[in-house]
Amino acid sequence: MCDQTFLAITFGPCDSCSENRPLMNLYIKTEPINYCSLCMEIMACQGLASGETLKSLKAESETLRKKLEEERKKLHDVELEKVAEKAEALGELNMKTRRTLKGHGNKVLCMDWCKDKRRIVSSSQDGKVIVWDAFTTNKEHAVTMPTTWVMACAYAPSGCAIACGGLDNKCSVYPLSLDKDENLAAKKKSVAMHTNYLSGCTFTNSDMQILTSSGDGTSALWDVESGQLLQSFHGHSADVLTLDLAPSETGNTFVSGGSDKKANVWDLRSGQNVQSFDTHDSDINCVKYYPSGDAFASASDDSTCRLFDLRADREVSIYSKDSIMFGAASVDFSLSGRLLFAGYNDYTINVWDVLKGTRVAILFGHENRVSSLRVSPDGTAFCSGSWDNTLRNKFLFTMTAYPGQRWANCAPPFGTPNHGQM
């Protein structure tokens, strides 16, 4: 009755020193290698020039890091809180669940919106991937994957296909056909192949290319048509758990976050790691770009969310509170970038004021971890998926205090009992 674990700690003869030790399983260029931890360290030292020892390398990287910190500090002349003092304070936010999508038999792990602002694709632990029309709460398509723990799913920009993957180490693309008699599973196309579980996937600006991140520590760009690997990105020293594409003009970068507590920014064309941020204290579960593309937010198991600025090359804000003790699993910005919605493992969603760094609201309603959270493409609502098998859409009655602005109606919505905050 136990969940699948796939890190089998094997004990046996090491490939290189042939002693019986606990082995670490590593894949190098898809070749499995079983080394004991000692030999692993030795292997990591390969590439040492003469005269260098592991100690000297360690010392050198430490000094470089310190120098980097100093450089970054030099240009840091003001804190975000100070700059944000000029901003208007946000009034109380009142959000209610408007739609609850039930139908998954098991934990919902991931979800994505379609560009038409009302359709959603969601994937769950039991291998089901469902496409909903969230507005009417109808299920439109359902696919059963031959694997459990489908941790990543994405909607194609055209709305004609979905991509998903998980423990099967692959990303598969399913074209959505409207013929109800057609078996969607038959038209599946396997696009990506990794050597460990798939943690995230997204289409780049068209249906033809997919960016994936995997538990094997790499991210990769694939061509859908041929299944070919176009570019791979190495640099994380542990599982890559999340990625997000930049909305910038040149559209050439993406950011990824991993179990090694680092968030790396990559160039799609060259495969280079352009920038790196490592101020988190634990695994980074989710990264999302600020709408202008100049910054990104990250959610981590250390129960904080942080905002990193790309041009200043540093962390500019931390969103945390003493009473929040559980890790954050997912974040997303509202359309204007003023609000940051974050879903946590303590079943709540906290809404933060990005500029002032304060918490604006806390939303209850899920009965288990909130595993994924996305704002709709036009910003009218956001949807949260949780391990309690449901997806909830939440929308807003604002009572903002902006001068000159009309007050939104505070009357209760049609047909729903008024529980106060849900």
Add this chain to the structure above:
Amino acid sequence: MERVIVAMQDPDMGVKMRNQRLLITVIPHAMTGNDVIEWLIQKYNITEEEARHLGGLLVQYGYIYPLRDPRSLLLRSDDSPYRFQTPYFWTSSRWPASELDYAIYLAKKNIRKQGELVDYEKENYSILHKRINHTWDFVVMQAREQLRASKQRRKADRIVLECQEQAYWLINKPCPGAFDVLDLGPERCNVLSSRVALIEHSRRALGRNRVKSSICLESFMKYSEQYLHHDPIMSGCLPSNPWISDDTAHWTINTDMVGTPTRLRVERWSFSFMELLNDSMGRREFMIYLEKEFSAENLCFWVACEDLRHGESSKIILKVEEVYKNFLAPGAARWVNIDSKTMERTLEGIKRPHRFIMDDAQMHIYFLMKKDSYPRYLKSELYKNMLAKAIVPQETKKSVFPFMRRQRHSSPSPAMVTQATEDDGKAKGAGPTGTSSTTNSQI
């Protein structure tokens, strides 16, 4: 979480603990549910609902256990007594709950009161019995010993120990179908990386240009302010948020090819060049303007390059050929004006075409349009007319009868829409309208 628990047990600042009465026995060092909640509210400055939620989590994860109703791990905000679990039993110590211990626990329960085992416990008991049959005598003997030892304790202590153990096992071996707090998802393993790469990376990072914080942060402020009115969550949306009112009017008036765009939409085109190009109507308008200025080939070139970058791999060579023929060849029909160096580089690269070959040229043209044509467009009559024509939709009045729910109509799936356009062979497809469609597909 343990920080919280330790703070709570602090004799001066912690939760008030008193001797609580449970039926007839007096239990020392217990506290009421209410106390816990109040303390949480005070210490962390949170609302009651959040404190209740937090307290509930503490119970579910086994740091506090209830004395009165030990089977249900809930925090009740009333007089029901609770106690802190000993660190021995904390979930974070993570040492696996061994089968032997569980067997002893179940055996004790069985012996103490026949039939006290719940269904799933009975099942587990028989499974264990089969599995560790060889040590079963040991198990039973241990169980008997422990029971005898506990009989010699004071009643209060006995109750406490029983509840402690019960809570511990409830968490570690939960009832099937109930929620398992120890469920964590797939394992995350670590991969080693080389230090040499790290050093390289740090060196490169040192050489990078950085921007002053004040400038970056100001830009966030400006961005938020600019988009404030466009953010439906912050400022509401007209005529009404479709999710709240069940009325899809907001989406209908904002479709791609609607006759008259909304004012907000047209305003957004002036925020940045990217906004204009991302909106298909904006792009169309811009194209019309450029045609008047006889520089439409720039936009066409940019569109063709985008298509090349994001299109199918198999068609790359074909597309590069076409782009060259139409835009770059000397004497081409729509020759674009790029500087000679870029042109040289591009022409060289065409000999070995790949997806990103047009990037330099595309970038050049993009910035040309952005610096030159775009600002002029914003000042042009065409744009101003568009702005004037744009509608500001009326906010729909709330219905008088709150229970009259509008029909929620499904809209045609995007997959169907594109199929239709392919059939028609037209470039512009009919935009999806929000009115009722034929199928209400249910699976």
